[in-house]
Amino acid sequence: MPTPPILEVNQLTKSFAGVRALVDAKLVVEAGKVHVVMGENGAGKSTLMKVLAGLHTPDSGQILVQGEPLHLRNPHDALRRGIAMIHQELMPFLDLSVAENIGIGREPCRWFPGWIDRAAMHREAETLLARLGVPIDPARRMGDLSVAEMQTVEIVKALGHKASVIIMDEPTTALSAREVTALFQVIEDLKKAGVAIIYISHKMAEIFRVADTITVMRDGRHITTRPAWLLDESELIRLMVGRDPVERAIKKPTPGETALEVRDLESSGKFHNISFTLKRGEILGIAGLMGAGRTELAHAIYGLEPADSGEIRIHGKPTHIPTPAVALAAGIALVGEDRKRHGFVPKMSVRENLTLSSMKRGWIHQRAERALADEQIRAFDIKVSSHDQPVEKLSGGNQQKVVIAKAVLTNPDILILDEPTRGIDIGAKGEIHALITRLARSGMAVLLISSELPELLALSDRLLVMREGELTAELDPLHTTEEEILRHAMPV
Amino acid sequence: MTTNQAQPRFSSILQTWGLPIALLLIGAAMSFAHPAFLTTTNLINVARQVSINGILAVGVTLVLLTGGVDLSLGSVVALAGVVAASLAQAGAYPVFIVVAAGVAAGACCGAINGVVVTRGRVPSFIATLGMMTAARGLALVVSNGRPVSNLSPDFTRLGGDLGRLPIPVIVFAVVALLAWVVLKHFRLGRHIHAVGGNPEAARAAGIRVGAIGMIVYTACGALAGVAGLVLAARTTTGQPNAGVGYELDAIAAVVIGGTSLSGGVGRISGTILGVLLIGVINNGLDLLAVSSYYQAIVKGVIIIGAVWLDRNRQHS
Numbered sequence: 001m002p003t004p005p006i007l008e009v010n011q012l013t014k015s016f017a018g019v020r021a022l023v024d025a026k027l028v029v030e031a032g033k034v035h036v037v038m039g040e041n042g043a044g045k046s047t048l049m050k051v052l053a054g055l056h057t058p059d060s061g062q063i064l065v066q067g068e069p070l071h072l073r074n075p076h077d078a079l080r081r082g083i084a085m086i087h088q089e090l091m092p093f094l095d096l097s098v099a100e101n102i103g104i105g106r107e108p109c110r111w112f113p114g115w116i117d118r119a120a121m122h123r124e125a126e127t128l129l130a131r132l133g134v135p136i137d138p139a140r141r142m143g144d145l146s147v148a149e150m151q152t153v154e155i156v157k158a159l160g161h162k163a164s165v166i167i168m169d170e171p172t173t174a175l176s177a178r179e180v181t182a183l184f185q186v187i188e189d190l191k192k193a194g195v196a197i198i199y200i201s202h203k204m205a206e207i208f209r210v211a212d213t214i215t216v217m218r219d220g221r222h223i224t225t226r227p228a229w230l231l232d233e234s235e236l237i238r239l240m241v242g243r244d245p246v247e248r249a250i251k252k253p254t255p256g257e258t259a260l261e262v263r264d265l266e267s268s269g270k271f272h273n274i275s276f277t278l279k280r281g282e283i284l285g286i287a288g289l290m291g292a293g294r295t296e297l298a299h300a301i302y303g304l305e306p307a308d309s310g311e312i313r314i315h316g317k318p319t320h321i322p323t324p325a326v327a328l329a330a331g332i333a334l335v336g337e338d339r340k341r342h343g344f345v346p347k348m349s350v351r352e353n354l355t356l357s358s359m360k361r362g363w364i365h366q367r368a369e370r371a372l373a374d375e376q377i378r379a380f381d382i383k384v385s386s387h388d389q390p391v392e393k394l395s396g397g398n399q400q401k402v403v404i405a406k407a408v409l410t411n412p413d414i415l416i417l418d419e420p421t422r423g424i425d426i427g428a429k430g431e432i433h434a435l436i437t438r439l440a441r442s443g444m445a446v447l448l449i450s451s452e453l454p455e456l457l458a459l460s461d462r463l464l465v466m467r468e469g470e471l472t473a474e475l476d477p478l479h480t481t482e483e484e485i486l487r488h489a490m491p492v
Numbered sequence: 493m494t495t496n497q498a499q500p501r502f503s504s505i506l507q508t509w510g511l512p513i514a515l516l517l518i519g520a521a522m523s524f525a526h527p528a529f530l531t532t533t534n535l536i537n538v539a540r541q542v543s544i545n546g547i548l549a550v551g552v553t554l555v556l557l558t559g560g561v562d563l564s565l566g567s568v569v570a571l572a573g574v575v576a577a578s579l580a581q582a583g584a585y586p587v588f589i590v591v592a593a594g595v596a597a598g599a600c601c602g603a604i605n606g607v608v609v610t611r612g613r614v615p616s617f618i619a620t621l622g623m624m625t626a627a628r629g630l631a632l633v634v635s636n637g638r639p640v641s642n643l644s645p646d647f648t649r650l651g652g653d654l655g656r657l658p659i660p661v662i663v664f665a666v667v668a669l670l671a672w673v674v675l676k677h678f679r680l681g682r683h684i685h686a687v688g689g690n691p692e693a694a695r696a697a698g699i700r701v702g703a704i705g706m707i708v709y710t711a712c713g714a715l716a717g718v719a720g721l722v723l724a725a726r727t728t729t730g731q732p733n734a735g736v737g738y739e740l741d742a743i744a745a746v747v748i749g750g751t752s753l754s755g756g757v758g759r760i761s762g763t764i765l766g767v768l769l770i771g772v773i774n775n776g777l778d779l780l781a782v783s784s785y786y787q788a789i790v791k792g793v794i795i796i797g798a799v800w801l802d803r804n805r806q807h808s
Contacts, residue, residue, distance in 0.1 A: 302696075304695070304696060323695070323698075323700070324695055324696050324697070324698050325698040325699070325700055327698075328698040329698075334696065336696060341690075341692050341693065342692055342693050342696040343693060343696075344690070344693055345685070345686045345689035345690040345693050345694065345756065346689065346690060347689050347756050347757055348685060348686065348689055348756070352682060352685070352686075355682075356682065356686055356694075356697045356699070357697040357698050359679045359682065361679065362678055362679050362680065363677060363678055363679070364677055364678060364679060364682065366677070406697070410698075
């Protein structure tokens with residue numbers, strides 16, 4: 001009888017508020033191999049990994065560890081069953097020592113229950129670090145390590161939990177070339193020790209260096225799993241995109257005068273050297289992977305996190321925008337990417353949220369406000385029991401409509417939409433697309449940031465691509481492909 | 493899926509009407525337990541007793557709505573009291589100057605709280621804890637550590653009655669009415685709710701979050717000044733040691749009234765009911781000659797019970 005794979009995932013599904021993030025996901029991971037999982041933003045990679053790490057509970061489907069079915073209720077469960085995740089954002093205890101970080105949660109005790117045996121903890125850390133050949137002193141304070149060293153400590157910590165599967169989510173994002181080589185050496189050693197590694201990355205060169213097996217996901221589904229040597233870069237991109245060309249809206253006539261001009265905008269560590277213009281009646285799309293600096297750019301223009309240098313001109317006039325209040329006064333509105341954080345006040349009613357940005361006078365005319373709210377609810381087709389319903393009780397799509405309606409009510413000249421259809425079901429998506437087109441037609445200048453390439457291609461009049469904080473291309477949506485966009489968006 | 497129009501269940505009825513029902517039940521029980529409870533004189537007495545706590549509770553409601561807290565109120569009451577009393581001695585200044593000085597003293601303390609919290613990003617708990625100590629010290633400095641008495645009758649009259657109605661009660665009513673109008677009908681009130689409900693979304697919506705904080709803390713301090721004036725007029729002295737623990741009584745009333753400690757949710761009507769509930773229970777227990785030791789225990793249980801309900805409301 002062949003030995004079962006170390007980890008097997010079958011027919012896993014997971015939805016968030018009615019939006020399917022995983023549909024019938026499948027993954028088979030073998031010991032001593034590096035299994036790379038690829039896909040566009042929103043393909044379901046992260047959701048799948050979070051399910052495996054016990055952070056999300058799947059709606060249905062099966063997870064088998066060495067042939068045994070597994071129910072993960074929390075990250076602790078996953079760790080106990082040998083699945084450890086190294087998060088993209090490390091979460092170390094900066095003021096504890098390396099040894100304490102490695103031993104956290106399973107401290108060796110002696111003399112008394114709860115009395116930590118520091119010497120034993122130190123010895124254990126030393127042994128584990130030596131096993132990977134990592135020259136880090138276990139007594140050092142975690143906060144004094146470099147990012148690469150912290151990451152290695154996280155991996156060692158996973159080993160300490162006797163992890164047989166280690167999930168690495170974009171582990172090289174913050175590493176230098178030398179540190180990446182060192183990490184790959186550690187990965188080689190882990191493979192020899194029989195540990196299975198699930199590796200998530202967008203970086204092509206890296207993937208082909210490290211992968212034994214590659215799984216491609218798209219729209220929450222498993223597309224294919226193949227040995228790495230059977231794939232090349234262009235084939236991989238084709239598999240990730242894999243859609244038929246989308247239907248495109250008929251382009252409208254020439255846009256009007258320049259509404260927004262950005263020159264050499266820079267925000268240290270986020271984006272730099274950003275220049276573009278946006279005209280009235282135009283939809284300017286910005287494509288890019290997560291972390292490319294698109295959201296930060298939107299926040300800079302809207303005054304949420306002002307840029308360090310550069311110039312923003314509105315209708316040709318240089319304008320300093322230190323706060324959103326100033327942006328709104330200058331005719332800029334933002335529908336942010338993080339709806340819960342920047343979009344609405346959850347316990348306030350739909351009516352109160354709708355008018356929050358556009359109240360001109362100190363005294364609220366209750367009757368006029370109610371009428372205005374009902375009008376917007378009808379115009380945007382927001383499904384509510386009444387305008388007094390708290391926004392937190394609405395579905396994601398309807399919350400998003402409230403956020404868009406709130407922005408539109410400020411009567412902006414320039415509307416920035418950051419991932420306006422994230423986490424929204426198909427029907428509401430179509431409505432929001434139609435709405436965006438309508439707003440542009442009415443003369444608004446629209447800056448559209450999206451990770452969904454079909455959406456960008458269908459809606460944009462022009463398309464910019466960002467990669468690692470820089471503009472890398474300006475494309476004509478009518479004469480480009482998703483493949484071409486991805487090539488400009490992928491880190492090299 | 494999107495709309496949920498379930499019948500109002502028992503628990504939601506209890507949430508909306510629980511406080512008035514509790515107040516009525518306790519009132520009914522008291523009037524059976526003691527014949528003197530349900531008399532005009534006693535009820536006016538209850539109103540008089542709760543008015544200072546009520547004025548403070550209105551201010552605390554504003555601060556809690558923004559997600560903050562103000563622990564300095566008791567000390568500010570004492571400071572405003574001695575400042576006013578020093579000016580009101582032997583009729584040295586006209587009453588309106590005395591009143592203005594008392595309110596201004598409170599507003600200044602509040603404004604300092606506001607600056608420290610909004611500019612300095614010091615947690616409100618710590619900022620107002622510091623003010624609690626400092627304002628008490630200042631009250632002792634201003635009064636040389638001694639009660640300030642021999643106040644002009646023009647001033648002490650403010651602690652008395654207008655017809656049958658005690659002036660402190662009128663002041664409380666006016667303050668509560670003003671706060672209700674602002675919270676319900678003014679953009680400022682909406683913004684206060686928004687800042688407490690989600691400060692980041694409030695900022696993104698163009699609300700000047702810092703300015704709202706300044707207004708709220710200053711208003712709360714000014715109301716503590718008003719309470720200090722009322723107390724000084726009623727007791728005909730400015731006591732530097734007055735008002736100890738007043739802030740906690742006010743917070744208790746506000747929380748019983750359903751205002752969320754995490755901000756964004758709360759009503760002036762709830763605060764008034766909370767103030768009355770505490771007042772009625774205190775008064776009833778007094779009438780029944782229950783020792784003040786036991787009264788403290790009862791009050792403690794009520795505070796915890798009310799917050800318990802509040803938390804479970806949020807989690808359900």
